[in-house]
Amino acid sequence: MPTMPTFADVLRARLSRRSFLTSGLAAAGLGWLGPAAWASSPLGFAGVPASTADALVVPGGYVAEVLYAWGDPISDGPAFKPDASNTVDDQLRQAGMHHDGMRFFPLPAGQTGSTHGLLAVNHEYTDDGLLHPDGMLTWTAEKVRKSQAAHGVSVIEVQMDRDRWRVIRPSRYARRVTAATPMGLTGPAAGHPWMQTAADPAGRTVLGTMSNCAMGYTPWGTYLTCEENFQFYFVNESGSVPALQQRYDINERGGGYRWHEFDERFDAARHPNEPNRFGWVVEIDPFDPSRPPVKHTALGRFKHEGAALAVAPDQRVAFYMGDDARFEYVYKFVSRDPAGPSALEHGRLYAARFDADGTGVWLELAPGQNGLDAGAGFPSQAEICVAPRLAGEIAGATRMDRPEWIAVHPLTGEAYCALSFNETRGQAGRPGPDPANPRADNVYGHIIRWRERGGDPTATRFEWDVFILCGDPTSADPARRGDIKGDVFGSPDGLWVDGRGVLWIQTDVSTRLLHKGDYAGMGNNQMLAADPVTREVRRFLTGPRGCEITGATGTPDGRTLFVNIQHPGETPSERSNPATPKGVSAWPEGPAGGRPRSATVVIRRADGGVIGA
Numbered sequence: 043m044p045t046m047p048t049f050a051d052v053l054r055a056r057l058s059r060r061s062f063l064t065s066g067l068a069a070a071g072l073g074w075l076g077p078a079a080w081a082s083s084p085l086g087f088a089g090v091p092a093s094t095a096d097a098l099v100v101p102g103g104y105v106a107e108v109l110y111a112w113g114d115p116i117s118d119g120p121a122f123k124p125d126a127s128n129t130v131d132d133q134l135r136q137a138g139m140h141h142d143g144m145r146f147f148p149l150p151a152g153q154t155g156s157t158h159g160l161l162a163v164n165h166e167y168t169d170d171g172l173l174h175p176d177g178m179l180t181w182t183a184e185k186v187r188k189s190q191a192a193h194g195v196s197v198i199e200v201q202m203d204r205d206r207w208r209v210i211r212p213s214r215y216a217r218r219v220t221a222a223t224p225m226g227l228t229g230p231a232a233g234h235p236w237m238q239t240a241a242d243p244a245g246r247t248v249l250g251t252m253s254n255c256a257m258g259y260t261p262w263g264t265y266l267t268c269e270e271n272f273q274f275y276f277v278n279e280s281g282s283v284p285a286l287q288q289r290y291d292i293n294e295r296g297g298g299y300r301w302h303e304f305d306e307r308f309d310a311a312r313h314p315n316e317p318n319r320f321g322w323v324v325e326i327d328p329f330d331p332s333r334p335p336v337k338h339t340a341l342g343r344f345k346h347e348g349a350a351l352a353v354a355p356d357q358r359v360a361f362y363m364g365d366d367a368r369f370e371y372v373y374k375f376v377s378r379d380p381a382g383p384s385a386l387e388h389g390r391l392y393a394a395r396f397d398a399d400g401t402g403v404w405l406e407l408a409p410g411q412n413g414l415d416a417g418a419g420f421p422s423q424a425e426i427c428v429a430p431r432l433a434g435e436i437a438g439a440t441r442m443d444r445p446e447w448i449a450v451h452p453l454t455g456e457a458y459c460a461l462s463f464n465e466t467r468g469q470a471g472r473p474g475p476d477p478a479n480p481r482a483d484n485v486y487g488h489i490i491r492w493r494e495r496g497g498d499p500t501a502t503r504f505e506w507d508v509f510i511l512c513g514d515p516t517s518a519d520p521a522r523r524g525d526i527k528g529d530v531f532g533s534p535d536g537l538w539v540d541g542r543g544v545l546w547i548q549t550d551v552s553t554r555l556l557h558k559g560d561y562a563g564m565g566n567n568q569m570l571a572a573d574p575v576t577r578e579v580r581r582f583l584t585g586p587r588g589c590e591i592t593g594a595t596g597t598p599d600g601r602t603l604f605v606n607i608q609h610p611g612e613t614p615s616e617r618s619n620p621a622t623p624k625g626v627s628a629w630p631e632g633p634a635g636g637r638p639r640s641a642t643v644v645i646r647r648a649d650g651g652v653i654g655a
Contacts, residue, residue: 083573083576083578084542084543084544084571084573084654085544085573085580086654086655087101087104087571087580087582087654088101088102089101089528089529089581089582090581090582090583091565091581092529092530092564092565092566092581093565093566093584094557094565094566094587095566095584095586096586096587096610096627096628096629097586097629098583098584098585098586098607098630098643099583099584100582100583101582101583103647103648103649104645104646104647104648105646105647106583106643106644106645107206107207107643107644108641108642108643109207109209109604109641109642109643109644110137110141110161110163110196110198110209110641110642111137111630111639111640111642112136112137112139112140112141112165112192112639112640112641113128113136113137113639114136114137114209115135115136116135116136116137116196116197116198116209116211116213116216116217116218117135117198117211117212117213117216118211118212119132119135120132120135120136122136123636124631124635124636125175126172126174126175126636126637127175128188129188130184130187130191133188133191133192134191134218134220135218137163137165137196137198138168138191138192138193138194138195138196138218138220139165139166139167139169139173139192139193140165140166140167140168140169140608140609140640141163141164141166141592141593141606141608141641141642142163142164142165142166142254142255142256142592142593142606142608143163143164143254143255143256143257143267143348143592143593143606144161144162144163144164144593144595144604144606144642145161145162145257145259145265145595146159146160146596147159147160147161147162147259147263147265147329148597148598151329152263154598155598156202156597156598156599156601156602157597158200158201158202159199159200159201160197160198160199160200160215160328160329161197161198161200161595161604161642162195162196162197162267162326162328163195163196163198163593163606163642164195164255164256164257164267164593165192165193165194165196165254165640166193166253166255166270166608167193167252167253167271167274168192168193168299169609169618170185170189170299170617171617171618171619171620171623172611172618172620172638173188173189173192174188174620175620176620177617177618177619177620178300178617179620181300181303182304183304183305186300186301186303186304187222189299189301190220190221190222190252190301190305191218191220191221192220193220193221193250193251193252193253194219194220194221194223194250194251194252194254194267195217195218195219195254195265195267195326196217196218197215197216197217197218197219197265197326197328197331198210198213198215198216199213199215199216202602205646205650207602207644215328215331216331217328217331219251219267219335220250220251221249221251221252222249222250223249223250223251223334223335224247224248224249224334225247225249225250225251225324225335225337226246226248226337227245227246227247227248227319227336227337227339228336228337228338228339228340228386228387229338229339229340229341229386229387229388229427230340230423230424230426230427231318231339231343231424231427231428232245232246232339233245233246234424234425234428235315236318236424236425236428237315237318237319237428238315239307239313239315239316239319240313241307245315248337249307251267251269251320251324251335251337252269252272252275252320253269253270253271253274253275254267254268254269254270254324255268255269255270255271255346255347255348256268256270256346256347256349256446256447256536257348257349258323258348258349258350259351260351260381260385260386261351261353261381262382262383263328263329264325264326264327265325265326265327265328266323266324266325266326266349266361267323267324267326268324268347268348268349269320269321269322269323269324269346270345270346270347270366271297271345271366272320272321272345273290273291273292273296273297273317273345274296274297274298274299275296275297275301275302275308276292276296276308276309276310276316276317277292277294277295277296277302277308277309277310277311278292278293278294278309278311278314279294279309279311280311281294283310284314286428286429286432287310287314287317289429289431289432290317290344290431291367292310292317318343318428319337320343321343321344321345322337322338322339322341322343323337323349323361323363323386324336324337324338325337325386338386338387339427339428340375340387340388340389340391340427341361341363341373341375341386341391341427342363342373342391342407342426342427342430343427343429343430344363344365344370344371344431345365345370346363346364346365346366347364347365347366347445347446347447347448348363348364349361349363349375350362350363350447350448350450351450352450352455352499353381353499354498354499355498356380356500357380358376358377358379358380358381358385358389358500359376359377359381360375360499361374361375362374362448362450362459363375363448364445364460365431365445366444366445366446366462368443368444368464368466369442369443369467369472369473370431370434370441370444370445371393371394371431371434371439371440371441371442371445372393372394372439372440372442372445372448372459373391373393373394373434374391374393374394374404374499375389375390375391375392376389376390376392376500377389378390390406390408391406391407391408391426391427391430392404392405392406392407392502393405393407393430393433393434393437393439394439394440395438395439395440396440396476396477396478396490396506398476398477400477400505400506400507401503401504401505402492402503402504402505402506403502403503403504404502404503404504405437405438405439406437406502407426407430407433407434407437408423408426409421409422409423409426411437412436412437412438413436413437413438414426414433414436414437420433440476440478440479441473441479442461442478442479443461443462443463443467443484443487443488444461444462444463444464444487445460445461446459446460446534446535446536446550447459447460447535447536447537447538448460448537449537449538449539449545450539451539451543451545451574452539452541452543453543454493454497454543455493455497455499456491456492456493456574457492457493458489458490458509458545458574459489459490459491459537460487460489460534460536460547461479461484461487461488461489461534462487462533462534462535462550463484463485463486463487463532463533464479464484465483465484465485466483467481467483468482468483469482469483478490478508480508480511481511483521485532485560486511486512486513486514486522486524486532486560487512487532487533487534488508488509488510488511488524488534489508489509489510489512489534489537489547490506490507491507491508492504492506493505493506509574509577510524510525510526510534510572510577510579511524511525511526512526512531512533512534513525513526513530513532514530514532514560514563514564515530517560522560526579527576527577527578527579528570528572528579528580528581529579529580529581531547531549531564531568531570531579532549532551532560532561532564533549533550533551533552533555534548534549535548535549535550535590535592536548536550536569536591536592536593536594538594538595540596540600540653540654541596541598541600542600542652542654542655543574544571544572544574544654545571545572545573545574546569546570546572546582546594547569547570547571547572548567548569548570548590548591548592548593548594549567549568549569549590549591550567550590550591550592551567552614553613553614553616554614565584566584566585566588566589567585567589567590567591568581568582568583568584568585568591569582569583569584569591569594569605570582571654583605583645585607585610586607586611586629586630586638587610587611587627587629588609588610588611588612588613588626588627588638589607589609589611589612589629589640590607590609590612591605591606591607591608592606592608593605593606593608593642596653599652600652600655601646601647601650601651601653602644602645602646602653603644603645603646604642604643604644605642605643605645606642607629607630607640607641607642607643608640609638609640610626610627610629610638610639611623611624611625611626611627611628611629611638613625613626618637623636623637623638624637624638626638
C-alpha cells in the first residue's frame with residue numbers, strides 16, 4: 043500500500059511547481075501576469091487591523107455608507123418595520139434578506155458610466171428568527187410565503203448625487219425575483235422526465251429561485267444568479283431517499299425552513315422531481331422587469347457558487363463554476379454559439395482534473411466521453427446536466443475542498459478559485475491530501491489559480507498552482523501556518539478581480555468557529571486585497587459581529603466599490619432568538635434599531651480616487 047505523502051512533501055512539491063510555472067511561463071512571455079505587472083505595489087492603502095467590534099471598519103481616507111438594507115423599499119414600496127411586522131405583500135416590494143453576490147450595470151444600457159446604474163443583488167437565505175416578530179415559535183402558511191418572498195434577487199436603480207449614492211425611488215427598473223416567481227427552462231434537461239412534476243407535466247416552467255449565492259454576468263448585459271444550498275428547503279421523510287436525492291444531500295431533516303409544511307412541492311417524497319428543478323444558473327435581464335427569468339440547464343445542476351465569465355478569441359463564452367461542498371468539483375461550460383442570448387442554451391460541460399505535475403485537464407461530461415454512457419446511467423446529455431456530480435465522479439475529476447467563488451483576471455485571463463475549507467479531508471474513509479488540496483484537516487482553506495493553454499478559455503488543458511495557502515503563521519502545527527504574505531485570514535469565499543487586476547478576497551468564517559480555536563485572534567470576517575504578482579495580502583475592511591463579507595462589485599471608473607454585509611448578528615445556530623434579536627449585533631442602526639439587517643454598503647475614497655490605489 044503506498045505511503046500517504048506528508049504535508050512537508052506536498053508543500054515542497056508545490057513550491058517547486060510555483061517556481062517552475064512562474065519562471066518557465068515568464069521565459070515564454072507567459073508569466074502569471076507578464077506585462078500586466080505593476081512598477082510598484084497596487085495596494086495603496088494602509089491595512090486595517092483585525093477587529094471584533096460591531097462595526098464596519100475601512101482604511102483611513104475611505105468612507106463607507108449603507109445604501110440598501112433588508113426591508114428597504116425597492117421602489118415606492120413600504121418602509122421597513124423594526125419589529126419585523128411587515129407583511130408578505132410588503133416583503134415582495136422590499137429588499138430580501140442576506141445580501142450576497144451582486145453586479146453593477148451602468149445606465150443607459152450598454153454604456154460605461156459610473157454615476158448611474160442598476161444593482162442586481164442576491165438574497166441567499168433567511169433567518170426566520172429575525173424575519174418574523176416571534177420567529178418560528180408559531181408556524182403558518184403566511185410565514186412560509188414571507189420567507190419565500192425574502193429570498194431571490196433585487197434589481198434597484200442607484201445614482202450618485204453630490205458625492206453620495208442613493209436608491210432611485212420610484213424606478214421603472216425596480217424588481218424582485220423570489221422563490222415563487224415563474225421562470226422558464228432551456229437546454230438539454232428542459233422537458234426531460236426528471237424535470238416533470240404534477241404541477242408542471244411539461245417540465246418547462248419552474249416556480250422560483252432560492253439560495254442565491256454568487257453570480258455572474260454576460261457580455262450581452264444580463265445577470266446570472268446561482269442557486270447553491272437548495273437541498274436545505276426539501277424534506278424526504280419516506281424512509282427511502284432515492285440515490286439521486288442522497289447525492290445532492292436531501293434527507294429527512296432538511297435545513298429547518300419548514301416550507302414543506304405549507305408548500306407541498308418541497309416535500310421531496312411526494313414530489314421527487316421538484317429538487318431537480320433547483321441548483322441551476324438563472325439568467326435575469328436587469329433592464330426589462332417584464333422579461334421572465336430563465337434557468338439554463340446546459341450549465342449543470344449543483345450547489346452553484348457562481349459563473350465566472352471568460353470570452354474566447356472566437357467570441358464564444360466560457361463560465362467557470364464551483365460546487366460548494368466537501369470533495370466536489372470545479373466545472374467549466376463552453377458555449378456552442380458566439381456570445382449572445384442563445385449562448386447559454388447549448389455547449390459543452392467539463393469538470394476539472396488537477397494533475398500532480400501542475401497541469402490539468404478539462405474532462406468533458408458528455409455521452410460517449412470519459413466513461414459516460416447509457417450503461418453508466420447517462421444515455422443523453424440531459425441526465426448529465428441534472429446529475430453532474432455523478433458524471434464528474436465517473437469521469438475522474440479532482441475532489442476539491444469546497445470550491446467557492448471563481449474570479450477571472452480581466453487582463454490576463456487567469457482564473458482564481460477560493461477553496462474555503464475541508465476539515466474532513468484525511469479522515470477515515472475520506473480522500474487524503476493531493477497536490478491541489480495539500481492539507482488534511484484543512485481548517486483554513488486556500489486559493490488555487492489556473493491559466494488555460496494558449497490563453498484560450500475553450501482549451502481542454504491548463505496549468506495550475508496554489509496561489510495562497512491560508513493559515514495562522516503562529517500555529518505550533520506547520521500544516522496550519524500557511525504561506526500568507528501579509529495579513530492573516532482563513533475561510534476564503536468571495537473573490538473579485540477589479541479593473542486594475544487586484545484580487546479582492548472576502549471571508550466567511552462560520553459563526554461556529556469565529557474567535558475560537560484555530561480562528562482565535564483573527565477577528566470578524568474581512569475583505570482583503572492581494573497583488574497577484576507578489577502575493578502580498580493587505581486587509582481592507584472588517585465587518586460587524588456575526589457577519590459574512592460578500593458580493594463585491596464596482597463602477598467602471600474604479601472609484602466606487604459596493605460590498606454586501608450578510609447576516610450581521612448571526613448566531614452559531616444560524617437562527618436568531620426573536621426575544622433577543624440584537625444579542626450578537628445591532629448593525630447597521632445600532633442601539634436605536636430593532637434588529638440587525640444585511641445591507642449593501644457603498645465605499646469611496648474621500649478624495650474621489652480609485653479604490654485600493
